Amino acid sequence: xxxxxxxxxxxxxxxxxxxxxxxxxxxxxxxxxxxxxxxxxxxxxxxxxxxxxxxxxxxxxxxxxxxxxxxxxxxxxxxxxxxxxxxxxxxxxxxxxxxxxxxxxxxxxxxxxxxxxxxxxxxxxxxxxxxxxxxxxxxxxxxxxxxxxxxxxxxxxxxxxxxxxxxxxxxxxxxxxxxxxxxxxxxxxxxxxxxxxxxxxxxxxxxxxxxxxxxxxxxxxxxxxxxxxxxxxxxxxxxxxxxxxxxxxxxxxxxxxxxxxxxxxxxxxxxxxxxxxxxxxxxxxxxxxxxxxxxxxxxxxxxxxxxx
Numbered sequence: 001x002x003x004x005x006x007x008x009x010x011x012x013x014x015x016x017x018x019x020x021x022x023x024x025x026x027x028x029x030x031x032x033x034x035x036x037x038x039x040x041x042x043x044x045x046x047x048x049x050x051x052x053x054x055x056x057x058x059x060x061x062x063x064x065x066x067x068x069x070x071x072x073x074x075x076x077x078x079x080x081x082x083x084x085x086x087x088x089x090x091x092x093x094x095x096x097x098x099x100x101x102x103x104x105x106x107x108x109x110x111x112x113x114x115x116x117x118x119x120x121x122x123x124x125x126x127x128x129x130x131x132x133x134x135x136x137x138x139x140x141x142x143x144x145x146x147x148x149x150x151x152x153x154x155x156x157x158x159x160x161x162x163x164x165x166x167x168x169x170x171x172x173x174x175x176x177x178x179x180x181x182x183x184x185x186x187x188x189x190x191x192x193x194x195x196x197x198x199x200x201x202x203x204x205x206x207x208x209x210x211x212x213x214x215x216x217x218x219x220x221x222x223x224x225x226x227x228x229x230x231x232x233x234x235x236x237x238x239x240x241x242x243x244x245x246x247x248x249x250x251x252x253x254x255x256x257x258x259x260x261x262x263x264x265x266x267x268x269x270x271x272x273x274x275x276x277x278x279x280x281x282x283x284x285x286x287x288x289x290x291x292x293x294x295x296x297x298x299x300x301x302x303x304x305x306x307x308x
Contacts, residue, residue, distance in 0.1 A: 008093065010053070010083065011046040017086045028184050031172040036079045040065070045080065050087040050095045053080070058100050074103050111290045112257045116247050123244045131236045133210055134221060135254065140203045142258035142276050145251050146170055147193075149228040150185055154216040156207060161199040165277065168193075169227045183229055193277035259288040264295055 014037050022030055044061055045053060058080065062073055077100065084097035121139065124132040134148055146168035155164045168188045174180045188194050199207055210220055222228040237251045255276070262272045273284040291299075 007049060008087075008091070009046065010048050010050055010087075011042060013050060013087045013091070013093075014042065014046070014083050016090070017083045020086070020090075026186055028170045028172045028186055031174065033079060035173045036076055037083075040076050041080055050084055050093050053084060053100075054096050055099045055101060062103060070104055077102055111260075111292055112249055112253055113247075114292060114294070116249075117257055117261075119244075120241075120246055123246070128209065130221060131233075131240045133206060134233060135237065135240070136203060136206055138251065138254040139258060140200050141197050142255045142262075143197070144168065144189070144193075144255060144277075145230050145233060147188065149219075149221060149230050149233060151220040152216070153211050153214045153218050153220060156199075156211055156220075158208070158211075161204060163197045163199055165193065165195050165197065169230055171229060171231055183227070185227060188277065190277070190279055192274075192279050195274060195277045197275055256288050256290060259284060260290050260292075263289050264291065 018030075018033060018037065021033060025033070058077060062077070065073060065076075081097045081100050081102075084095040084100070087093040088095045088097065120135065124135050124139075137143065138145075138148055141163065143163075143165065147165050149169040150167040151163070152167075155166060156162075157164065165188060167185050170184050170186065171181050172184055174182060214220070215224070218224050219227045221233070234251050238248060241248050259272060259276060262275075263269065269281050269284065273281045276284060276288065278284050278288075
């Protein structure tokens, strides 16, 4: 263990931790760490000694930043705890990192109403536009926004009617200039995210049309040599909803609604978890399944009627 002066600041510890992580994580993850520290944490904690950071101080920080999303706040606390743990284990500086509680990952969750969902599915039928193709693909397979943008024709097995999820696209901030970003094609979010998805019959004709006249290496929803920017897809999705007078929601909610609909149709939870590329079934159940009130009503009536 390398000893450090107890007056060493969090800024010094954080920079050492970031350097240590550079060879251990993907460049996109490393950029997220840099941005999280420099943009959110450093202005508050950077000049403090690690031993001065307590659970009470972190709670005050969370209260002051309550305008941020629940997931963003949780990720910042995880980052802070990792840096404090590094200070203790690497340099022998006593910290309270184990006492700092993690906030919930999600606040109030948006649930897409079934009427909104059916309206969207009706609108994309017969629509051969690029954005309609993206919506159909996400609605019927549950793939992530970045995975959709990264798809190449080589990822489609026409003989077996399968989609291979091998890459994702992210726009990340550069570590030397947080005001600049770059588009990166990398491996998926986790090992489980590399997966094979059977193409539903309802989607097959659309997939065939999309790939006509394209080379194996062409991106399905981008140009020949570059993928679609996820920001552009999200923008086009928002425009599409407004144009068709459909209540606005985030593209990622298509994935959540897919999961909820699959369970309502009695899909095996293990199958669904693997289709979504989750690390465990608990992630699917805790974060991706949002039954609406009507479904809950049907279920409780089903239970009550069984005992009459």
